[in-house]
Amino acid sequence: MPRKAKELSAVDLRRVAHPGFGGNYNVAVGGVDGLQLQVTPTGARSWLLRVTIKGKRRQIGLGSYPDVTLAQARERARGFKDQIWNGIDPLAEKRRLNFAQAMEKTLDARMAEFRNEKHKKQWRSTLDTYAVPLLGKMAVSDIDVSDVLRVLEPIWTTKTETASRLRGRIEAVLSWATVGGHRTGDNPARWRGNLDAVLPKPGKVAKVRHNPALSLADAADWFTDLRKRDGMATRALEFVALTAARSGEVRGATWDEIDTEAGLWIIPADRMKAGKEHRVPLTAEAVALLEALPRMQGSDYVFPAARGGALSDMALSACMKRINEARDGGYLDPRSGRPAVPHGLRSTFRDWAAERTDYPREMAEMALAHTVGSTVERAYRRSDMIEKRRKMMAAWGEFLGGGDGVNK
Known part of the structure; x- marks a missing residue:
């Protein structure tokens, strides 16, 4: 016995x-x-x-x-x-749970962690694009390190940031499966003491690839070319330039966020990258642009697509591309030599504020909705410098229009 x-x-x-x-x-x-x-x-x-x-x-x-x-x-x-x-x-039922099913259950379990529907879609999209095609039909109990590597290795050195996030999300799915009793043993997607032995550290291979930006010398010519064109995407791109906002923030803007009388655009926290409400001062030019826009019945978007939904990111990129193609040699980033893109306008604004003006650095960073200062400094700062930023944005608009754009 x-x-x-x-x-x-x-x-x-x-x-x-x-x-x-x-x-x-x-x-x-x-x-x-x-x-x-x-x-x-x-x-x-x-x-x-x-x-x-x-x-x-x-x-x-x-x-x-x-x-x-x-x-x-x-x-x-x-x-x-x-x-x-x-x-x-009793293992027969557990073996029926595959990675795709475990992913859905993980998403349901983690709903409270997502700040909004957009973040849930991003989480799902990464897994749907890279993991599900290879792991989707596999039983979670059968997935090992070699399977995880089949997913990660093709993009680890070319799309390192995406691959790193993907690894963490695969780890989360397999952790849920372990806790639920659908698999046992170590998590094959764990980094420390596991994948770090076979993959280079993300920081060693990740190369920051900046968005191509307009040179300060080309900004006024580009803005003139932009204003000669018609179309909702063109007006959205003009608004991006005048406000130095992210294209996604502009494309998702709704009329209830905007007060043209006060010259103010308040972007709610759930639409901001930092998860914090952002106030954007609107100059007279920006207000005039908004007031001239047609309103689409049944759509709340300021810059609606033809069918009433939000404009796609490709719509603004295509507009920028057409402007580049129409100019001999195009509008190229002075550092990389690549054609400028919509998101690069924020870099152009930042270069202007740093090189052509004496506006405080933190004011320009606030305009870009970047986190400024330490946690303690932010706790004691009561103002977002809205009126001072309004003057700065007016000077920026003057610069885009061909003026000197000096401090007002």
Whole structure:
């Protein structure tokens, strides 16, 4: 007769620690034959039930500790052993859960973490584009490091930031699957002590690729060419230039965010990259542009697409491209030599503020909705310099129009 494991108490479990060497450390907890607490080298703990099914030794994940208590683990273990006694394979149902299904359940479980629907779509889009085509139909219990590498390696050095985010999202899906008892063992998408041994550190391969910007010498000519053109995307691009806002903020702007009488555009926090409300002072030129726009019935967007929804990012890019193509040699970034793009207008504004004016750096950073100062400094700063920024944006508009754009 094999010797039965001593029944450990909840207090005993809190004292269990990884010995510091080797792989996973398993401790029999007693009460149910085969029930073990598994401790990984990182300190993560989960429940395992070792059983024999049709003559083969198998293990069943019962969830993480302490989310699943000792009493609950014993209860689940007894349930699975009853199924085996009755000729039922309890792993059969778990094997049916594939990566795509686990991804959906992870998204549902993490809903509270997403600031808005846009962030949820970004999270899903990365996985749909790169992970699901390769892992989607695989059972989560079968996915190992080699499978994760098949997803990451093709883009690790070319799209490093995307790949790094993708790795974290795959890790989150597989962590959910482990806690839910659908897989056991280490997470194959974990970075430290795992993928860091076979992939170069993101910081070593990531190269910042700045958006091509207009040169200050070309800004006025470009703005003149822009104003000669018609179309909603053209007016949106003009508004981007006048406000130094991100194209996504402009494309998503609705009329209830704008007060033309006060000359103010208030972008709500859920549409901002930093998750914080941003006030944009509107100059007389920006207000005139808005008041001249046609209103589309049934659409709240300031710059609606033909069918009433928001303009696409490609609409503004195409407009910029046409202006570039119409000019001999185009409007090129002086550093990279590449054709300027809409988002590069923010860099042009920043260069103007730094090189052609003596406006405070923090005021220009505020205009760009960048985080300025330490946490303490931000806590004590009560003003966003809205009226001072209004004067700065008026000077910027004058510069775009061909003036000197000096401080007013």
